[in-house]
Amino acid sequence: MVKLTPEQQGMLCTTEPAMFAPVKGDWGRQESTKLFLAFVDSVTLHSALAIAWRNAAPKALAATLEPEAD
Secondary structure, three states: OEEOOHHHHHHHHHHOOOOEEEOOOHHHHOOEEEEOOOOOOHHHHHHHHHHHHHHHOOHHHHHHOOOOOO
């Protein structure tokens, strides 16, 4: 599970429905997103984890790191 913004969750679940889905119920409405590891390639997994980390990291720490170019 990764926690994404509503925009990130919507984009990933729409473009890669085999890899991502909102968690059912209130958790999913609060941006908790399931990753289906059997279907996620390593590049997509790394990207999703990095996005989720930046979302959760303290803002000062996240601001010190350059976002990766995709």
